[in-house]
Amino acid sequence: MADELLTARGIDLTYGGNRLFGGPGLKVLHGVDVTIRRGETVGIVGESGSGKTTLGRALLRLVDVSAGEIRFDGQDITRARDGQMRPLRRRMQMIFQDPMASLNPRHSVRRILVEPILLHRLASNGREAEARVLKILDRFTLPRAVLDRNPHELSGGQRQRIGIARAALLEPDFVLADEIVSGLDVSTQAQVLNLLRDLSRDMGLAMAFISHDLSVIRAVCDRVYVMRLGKVVEEGRCEDVFAAPKSEFTRALLDAIPLPEIDPGWLARKSPLEEAAAAESLPP
Amino acid sequence: MTRSLLSIAGLSAVSDRDRGAPILRKVALALERGEVRGLVGESGAGKSTIAKALLGILPRTVRVTGGTIRFEGRDLLTAPAAVLRQIIGSEISLIPQDPQTALNPGRRIEAQLTDGLRLRRGMSAREAHARALTLLEEVHIREPDRVLRAYPHELSGGMRQRVLIASAFALEPKLVIADEPTTALDATVQKQILRLIRGMQKAHGTGVVFVTHDLGVVAQICDSVTLLYAGQVIEEGRTADVLASPQHPYTKALIAAGPRYDRPDAGLKPVPQAVFDQLRAEIGIT
């Protein structure tokens, strides 16, 4: 499996829980298996509480898993400490949902983009680093003037592009995109998705694209994992899963999406899962 | 000849904070009784501003510079405060966007549902309680008495939104403003809530102004739609017409820009700069 870049097998993740006093904690991931190959874009889709965001962070070793194995480029990183991870960090990057929250408001854009380059010695001095930054700004159609600004002085679309640029500048092998287009206008969303697709093609990036929106997943992903309550309920190539979903949950997710065409039966049509939960109630 | 329920004409507003930058440009919008009209636009298009104007809660930094908002023939912009107080909350109500923040975390659901009933309809505690139970049943909440006793944090997002919908319809309003009521919800929950809103609206004959940025939602529950850009109405009409044969290039581009799970090539066509240039020229923005 030489083309497998990032693999996760049997991942369990439990939050909280008190080892001393035996409290149970909350199990957020149950036996999750995920494989991401070089150059492919994998979608991870689910509703809130599905565990998709936690899975993403587990893959990047931002949180510890309770059981299972994670391998990056053949290397076992399941229990890797910060020191071990540091050389690998350059190769696995992340783009966040809210660029307002993921760009330090007290740093200039220049600082945000240049420091990582210098940290990983992709340039030997500030001037070289800035040259690289300027090149990518051009590619992302961002004016040079943004370098001197702080994130809150820019538009949402610009901020999102800077978040992507920050990840791309390190020339990683793998990028995790966590709900990066949720909350963007349809037109900006299309721009960002295009950018991402071109980037991934040019750099041969492997990508994990987390989203709650199956339509967006369809636009950018080769394969998809459908998650529900911490488990993977379906996976496969996008065209297969979308054309003939095997899991009832996937069918329910697809059915719930309103298309911009009049469909008189859509509203009344209930998925089998919905029939089962006819009315909402409080937990006992 | 039935008078329109709602008729907005020539509504213009500017932002005092932004050196008089226009927020709304001569907006016109009409709503009949029992009609659901979608108010669509990207962020900053002005749809929230219109919703706030209808509810009389425009921020102080926004100034109306012209136009009328006729609700059942009466201009809300010039009506005396006492009349407005009578109308807003009773004949015009709101389904808010965020179920998290719209409910007071320190009060039980019953208190928040019965506030309006007791204050506006003079019901006693017992009468209001009974009516609240009925309302919760209408929005398909099982064990309504338990829910009434509960606090907001004990309910799921979907349940909270149902409570808010119940609250919006409690006083039998003639017009409901739904301000992106499903944006914060999962898709499966969204569908249930949309179904609920459509059902309640049809059952009570209420007119709805449905603010959203999602053309899919518009297609499925709105009878008519108004599309805004930079505070100006770009296109409007019956939903079926606008979506099947859009007239303005912006409308066409917007429809084409949205991703679709049934089409792998959709979702990667941003609105072309030429369309934006044309829009700006038409509206008169530099």
Added chain:
Amino acid sequence: MGRSFRAALCDPKVIFGCGFILVLIVLAIFAPWIAPQDPLEQNLMLGTLPPAGFVDAEPGYWFGTDDLGRDVLSRLIYGSRIALTVAFIAAGLAALVGTTLGLLAGWYRGWVETVITRLVDIWMAFPPVLLSTLLVAVFGSGLHSVIAAIAIIDWTRFCRVVRSETMAQASMDYVTAARTIGFSRFRILVSEILPNVAPVLVALVSLEMGIAVIVEAILSFVGLSVSSDTPTWGGMIAQGRQIIYQGWWVMVAPLVMLLLTVLAFNQLGDGLRRALDPMMRR
């Protein structure tokens, strides 16, 4: 960062606070040249003279004299030396210790946090007045004891606030982003978290300086501060209280000075916090 400081300088509160304190600093440093009289010189012939403008006022003694004939204005000016010394050093020490421990507790968590928070809880259980009198008893009265007392008692205030602010910062996505990039934990603490904790810290330090001035005044009022010869505002208030009917100005002048100084520190802190923070929030 520069831009927000420039904005801060335009805020009226900051202008007032900063201006007043700068004046005080000038007075303190150049006291020997500015003060019209020798603050320690006693002259019973000129005892209890009223301030300028009143009947019997003596030229050259603008705020009058106390019962020992010492010039009130000069003593006020010299008193600012004590006040400012205590304000800057005591508040500075308390801030340094409290902030360091707060940052460590909030960022590294685990046993570090447990130890530090327990320490703070226990420390705060001690009655502060008891602690300061104890310190003075051990180290003897004097400025060093006053400064030590303030720092030792008030560091916990900084620790608590900085810890909770650090924890709030640690959950921000830009901290997570810094981790994914591979910065060391220490680097993240200093370059991502600390700059965002700074606004709160600045406000707290200014507030603390005002508190330090008052505490010093209280301690010198009860005679636990520097020797009674050295002019301090608290000491002046104590002395003035005894002759309040014969010479009200002896007590009122230092009282007003105290008020204005604490007000200045508070306004400065308030203005700085608001100028540094909402810049980002907007």
